[in-house]
Amino acid sequence: MVASVDLETRILQPQHFEQTTNVSRKKNRMPLSKVFSSMVASVLALSMLSATQLAAAAELRLAGVFGDHMVLQREKPITIWGWGEVGTEVRVTFADQTSRAKVDAGGRWQVVLNPMASSHEARELVCSSSDKQITVRDVVVGEVWLASGQSNMAMTLKSVADRLTQAQDDIRAADHSSLRFRRIDEPASRETVADIPPKSWTVCSPTHAGSFSAAAFYFASKLQRELDVPVGIIDSSRGGTPIEPFIPREAFQGHPTLEQELALGDREDLLGIWKLAGGVRARDANWLPGRLFHSRLAPMKQFAVRGAIWYQGESNCGIEEDPRDYQHKMRGLIQGWRDAFGNRSMPVYFVQLPGSGASPNWPYLREQQRLSCNLPHTGMVVTIDLLDGDIHPPNKIDVGDRLARWALAGPYEKKLTPSGPLFDRVEIDDSQVIVHFQYAESGLMFAEKQGLDAPVEKRDGKLSHFELADAEGVWHPADATIVKRSVAVQSKAVHRPVALRYGYELSPQHCHLYNRDGLPAAPFCSNPKLLTEPVIRTE
16 A cells, blocks of 8 residues: 555656656657657556556555554553545444444544553454454553654664673563564655554564664663553654754744744755754755654654653754754744644653764753753753763663653652752852752762762762853853752852853763762753854854
């Protein structure tokens, strides 16, 4: 069926024939009369194929996201949909529920099943009409999460295992029948795609675990252990991509940069977007607004999920890339996905870029990420302490664990601290600045983290990476001392400080501020307006 849809698209594009004709003339020097006859024959043949395909399209089928070994979201209404012959009645049966619908004039049908409790039991989802039956096998009910972003989300468990022995052990022990993964890797599309190719979900096993997103694997594994329910991950990440193609078109509003990016993107003006203040360096049309949302998320936006995890940002702050206004793009992504999936409070948890910066603009984007985490039901994972010289740090174990903490403390209402210290406010008392944090109820500490080990408190440690800005906006290194749940900061070079920042470096080494829950403080600036403008394209 997917091949038929692709062929129909080509049939509707006259340039396909034009290109074929040009090639024929160059290679074979065919006379025009024969070229015309060949074109007529091709049209007739394609017309016959198209009729066959249209007939096949009328056959009963399920949307491609439904496949063997899938996970259905517990405790939510479950929409199941597909296509068939107009007017035909379709019956869907799962567990103790049966629901019916008629195929509408557009050839589409859908039913809604009542919310269900979680179940590890492998059951069949049966969809039938008068002349056809489709059976989806080994269906369980639990928690379903979207996972997306660029290469640090796409980085596989096998790639991590090449560098960490712990991940090698985890692959060998990955016999987890309650973990299921569904990869979506369709190419970018200018228009919204109606469906994705049908494919089975993959049950986690030592044979298959290496191909899973490592961050998503450790996130899902922790949820499964803590909740004892099946967990499904739908992974739509794509390496090397900026945020723009993942944002729904409808969400490019409410800020001038978003609105201008959409207008320029509709004209496929890549240079215009690159030169736009706050724009993006789109390498080709695949990275334009909405293009990956159209092909990877829009086709399954009726599929019930609990929430989403996101790891991206590198391709919005590289060499000659402009990270300004990324916070507004993050809000567009979050609110756009919530609107698309029909859940205005859908949890979205994301990863702040690590300390292994690849360009001077990384610190600026980390701050933009921090500024975007004030939407309700969002949370930011801090990775500044996961030291590595690679743009793809292998420690996705702590990343997945920290993402899971946000989910466990959020929709699953577990009593735990989801985050390390996040900047709240400052008090300026003459030459001293007192900074207060969220998520510091357990207290603050100086700690060192080595590899995968938990941070260890060092009572004689001295905090670093704090700076104070003077009245002229010049930043100076400062001394910092923990005072219970706050930090006192001062510098001999700054008598009347106006702002404070922490960890604002390309690759800050040994940021030692943690809460006593063992989670690191996020880099921050008390007045982002004083940050140095990013290095961007100037021509």
